[in-house]
Amino acid sequence: MAKLSIIVPVYNAEKYIVNSLSSCVTQMHKDIELIVVNDGSKDNSLTLIHTFFAKEIASGLMKIIDQNNQGVSIARNNGIKVAKGEYVAFFDADDILLDQYITQITQVIDNHAPDIIEFGFCKFKELADISTDKGIFVNNEFGLQKTSDVLENVYARSVWYPWLRVFARRFVEQDMFPRGVRFCEDLMAISQLYNRTQNIYIIDKALYGYRDNVEGATFNVRTDYFDNLVTFYNSLPAINAKYLDYLKMNISYILYRCSTGKKISAEIRKEFRGLFLKYLFDKRISYRKKVILLSPKLYESLKYVKGLK
Template identity: 35%
Template sequence: MQSGPLLSLIVPFYNAANYFAQLLHSIEVQLTEAIQVVLICDGATDGSLELAQRHIGTSAIPQSYLLLSQQNSGVSVARNQGIKHATGEYIGFIDADDLLLPGYISQLLSVIQQHKPDLIELGYKGFKETFDLTHAKPRYLHRNAGWLLKNKAITEVYKASRWFPWLRVYRRKMAPDFQFPAGIAFCEDLMSMPSLYEAAQHIYHLRLPLYGYRVHSASASFNVKVQHQQQLQSFFNEVQLKNSYPALPELLRHILLLHLAHLLYKLQLNNKNQQSFPDQLAQQLKTLIYQFWWSPHFSVRKKLNLAFAPFFFRWERIKSG
């Protein structure tokens, strides 16, 4: 007989009051005693903490919630606190401005109880407003549902380069020391999620759109600081030198490096204060493309962007000017 929760859902929040109530409601209407919801207030100053307290006070199962509070330390530290205090056999992650779609909890519990995989991947819908969800296109990591061949599945994940923490649920015993990199606020998922795939032996794809991912201008993807670019550049260098993920198969390392390189390129393009493409980065990208030009897992268009980054950078500046 299950003595504790089967699944702990880690929900960090910081100044999320505009959307947080919608998320909490989407959790509450699906909540069962097999679920633990770990809410971590990351120094919020907008009333989000009080909103969470009121929600728990009116919940039909208040004992399913654990509310933690910390000084503002970033999403990685908040998630790590959630993992530390979680008691579920499985752990999943939710962002405070998103939504659980119908069936999220029941479908995950069904897979956990019937199959007990190391890693469960699920589908999602992107949206701006809730009414968009009705017609939003479901998105998946794989074409096939159910059990996946590990090597094929992992290659597909690296190729898609979708490392959102909320896109998968993992078995705690598989990766008892899993953590997010402290002090990283951009691409912390890309720097940590691959380790779950290194550890996983049995991967199950729940091919249903169960998560609602809200796209808006306040999200981290639209607010990249110079410090974040520098952190990403450092991670790129560490992967290239094999200091990060030293056991990663070469094919997967190539794919990861190509995606990191293209992200670094896009960040330069998106920085309107940047007047010219950095010479050192341009040479680094060109060398990488010459080395991996024949990789079948990366588009020719993106390879050309990287090989001739200064030219495309100037072209974009002329076009936007």
Template identity: 30%
Template sequence: MANIWSVIIFEEIQMKKNVLLSIIVPIYNVEKYIGSLVNSLVKQTNKNFEVIYIDDGSTDESMQILKEIMAGSEQEFSFKLLQQVNQGLSSARNTGILNATGEYIFFLDSDDEIEINFVETILTSCYKYSQPDTLIFGYSRIDEFGNALDSNYGHGSFYRQKDLCTSEQILTALSKDEIPTTAWSFVTKRSVIEKHDLLFSVGKKFEDNNFTPKVFYFSKNIVVISLRL
């Protein structure tokens, strides 16, 4: 199992019970982006989440930058910083899954960032739709200067759904390329992942293509919300 090489180098702080969301962030040589990502987490309007950072053997200054930011700002959410020898994105995400405690799990790439109301919108939607198994949302693309770029997904009519969807509806939309297979385009219950032993395939390309359809298949009720990363 991937996490046998993992060691905790920062203990979890401000331990919380019944955390809504575990945000899993694999890190590998992203010193250019890590600051923006962490700041987007620190600024969240709702702090009912934990962040699990997994250093997948970075050789640049990513971890030093992360540590400096975390040490220099007052954290209102729990976090863990895990370290492992380089094994790739799939292995890092699996390590995050095995260390998550939140009711829901979200996979956030380390060169991305989220809107400051992301967690709050997820929480509100969970209450509104009586804790759906999975929540799907769109995204916006920006360049390194923060300028908006054209994107192919996340803006079509499917994202204007107002009712709960079944796994069949979502898988049909997936087959038509109306929604992406990317792991960062949804939030799902940890129980869905654990019950069906869902992990990312290590050592294979396009790992999301194998993982995401399984999440949708095993999700009994899914909601599409008007939220962008």
């Protein structure tokens, strides 16, 4: 059994794929497996992978899954199905793994065996930018923590990138990511996973390079994302928990972004207004999100006001 399985969904990534996979391959050893899931790419991504990484494929360090285009959720799920690692990590095909990624993570696995491992990341547009980036962290406390102690902070920050964490294999189900969902699938999957874990180890080092890519789904919101988000919102448990309120408030902002004329039900709008009043003075929630909770129309009229973020 491998110690760590790294799953890389690939769709039309020919511009970056060689550099991205190289950043992983140069750190790999026999206890690591790299699972590349080609999600029906129409460009030269798959050809480049076979050309530049033939040695790693032949040795079994890199596995290739070639499937028809089904979206990133199913691509990741199919990677999980063949993963042999004690831990599972995710890696996007236009990003890079920074130096010490594998070394730092395997050391934590060996020394602490936590349910989740988290680390910092750097944003970049060009590789040269990384050296000037100080790194971004979800949590300010490092080392081994109880999940319950960081839960509210994680939900308030609402940074759900799958590649920002490594998960013990026993917590990663074969259908971890919701099928047919192509936007906020990470929020839907990982926010649920946190409630099933006991501890998390937070590494005080940026280990991942996130390419600030305007072509990504984050910047190209479609109207059909709205219904999936409403369905997920309605599926949340009816319990009084602060972390869950934080999740709902962050979903309200995402719903606003992708509503494009669609209306949120009166029942949900009422709940949003109640959350606005309840968390009016909570510094963890931005002014922008608070105003959207109260009224998206009001936000539109005030969005250029100084200090509204």
